[in-house]
Amino acid sequence: MTNESTREQGRTEQQLRDDLAQKLIEFGAARSPGVVTAFRNVRRHLATPEVDMARTYDAEFAAITKTDEHGVDISSVSAPRVQAMQMEQADLAPGMTVLEIGSGGPNAANLAEVVGENGHVVTVDIDPEVTDRATRFLKATGYQNVTVLTADAEHGAPEHAPFDRIIVTVQAADIPPEWTAQLKDGGRLVVPLRMRGLTRTVALVRDGDRLVSDGVELCGFVPMQGLGENRVRLAVLHDVEGEEVGLRLDGHPEPDTDALAKALITPPNKAWSGVTLGGSESNEHLDMWLTTELDNLPLLAAKPGARQRGLVASASPLGIPTLVDGDSFAYRTVRATDEDDRYELGAIGHGPHGQQLAERLVEEIRTWDRDHRGDRAHIEVYPAGTPDDRLPADGRRIERRHSRVTITWP
Structure with a gap:
């Protein structure tokens, strides 16, 4: 390939990234400068070389990377719009330590861009094929402030805790106690939480042993695997x-x-x-x-x-x-x-x-x-076994193995 062809390809790729960032701004998914810059910089197409490069920079395109024996999607690179939405819910800042549950590569790179050289990202997935793909991508794109772990994320990543932020990129029906324990008090957990069939990505702030919602958005994710699996x-x-x-x-x-x-x-x-x-x-x-x-x-x-x-x-x-x-x-x-x-x-x-x-x-x-009509649901998560008199008196209660989830309205 000639130098001129290389430069032409680079301009085309950068334009795709710039166009994606602009589209995310227009959608309202990317609002903060750090998140916008991340999408301008991360070469996300390298994570899925089997997919047409322009497609990977479509704001709504989620690349399915693995299905199970029944044809059910079990691993994906989430759509940029959803990734940006979760990053904004997390309220990231330079220097933070972030745990990502569910690896793909590009989202860990986005997080690494925002937290910077003085921050650190730990990304964990139960599937070695997924973590191998993420490792290759992060090496190819040069992100060194990311640690990739192959493990059941039900247990979090205790050797790297505590975390300022935890971002879950797979659908979860429950909140394991390890996630709360490994989150700093006042830290934020962003999780696609399934509640009576409905999945919403919820920003939860740790307040002692409970988590309190501070933002709820519509989403769709592949289901959790491992100990936390609880499919519909x-x-x-x-x-x-x-x-x-x-x-x-x-x-x-x-x-x-x-x-x-x-x-x-x-x-x-x-x-x-x-x-x-x-x-x-x-x-x-x-x-x-x-x-x-x-x-x-x-x-x-x-x-x-x-x-x-x-x-x-x-x-x-x-x-x-x-x-x-x-x-x-x-x-x-x-x-x-x-x-x-x-x-x-x-x-x-x-x-x-x-x-x-x-x-x-x-x-x-x-x-x-x-x-x-103008209200949003208020969600709180308490440890299983929490007495009824500590929970909100009205609303809906959802009982899970590890947690008691409450939904109330103003």
Whole structure:
């Protein structure tokens, strides 16, 4: 390759990085100078040489690097937008010591850029293939203030603790006590926490033995492996290939799948709330409200073919909150309004009690709109075994092996 070709490639690569940084600023994902500079500097495409270079600098592109024997994604390089969002939630500063749980390479490099030469990043993953890839990437890109560990991150990295920040890049259903113990008091843990099926990346500040939320964002991550693995289970209601419909269960009561499968093919019952959303307005806080208030609310997952056939009105890869009661269910939906780019929230029910369940969902949608539309859920995490009188008196409690998670609203 000639020197001129080399210079041309360098200009193209730098332009891709600059364009990515600008896009992250426009999205509001990257706000601080350190985070913006990190994305301008890190050569993230070297972590996934099998992927087209320009694709790796797409703000929304997550590169899947490994799947299990069932085809489930178990390792990835997260999308730049999500990485930037978590970095901003962490409130990083030069000189900090940071633990990253779930390695990929580029995110550790981003963190190393922000904490600088006087800071240190420890990145840990259970899979040696993943850590080997991360090690090669960090060597190729010259980041020397990063330590790569192959271990079950359930135990953190005690030999490198305490940490100013811990950033988890895999979905977690629980908070192991080691994570809290290895975090400095006042330090921040940023974790994609799954709560009754819904995953949100939560910034938690350590206050003694409890963690208190200071920011909640929508996200999607591959699940935790090892001792902390606790995957959602799918209860199948319709299993025709390409039209599959099921309920994602995360501590929810065992459903009567036969009765619900029969309900699925009955005529729908609809109820509308009069509450509208703009086309670009997220329903993530509404869904968190619904899962806080309603007891049996798993997520309805459906393939696009099920929607095309008319079995369901909505199909979301993340799942749709669905109220279940015995032989009937109702799920959240929307319809267009006369106003441009606005949609009315409602519910569709199936089964003998489908209409009542749809109206119950609509009632909670109206309550959210009236009392909590501008609010965000407040999340606290306490050690398992914490007495009830130390927990917030109202809201939703989620019991895990290591922790008691509470969700409350202003």
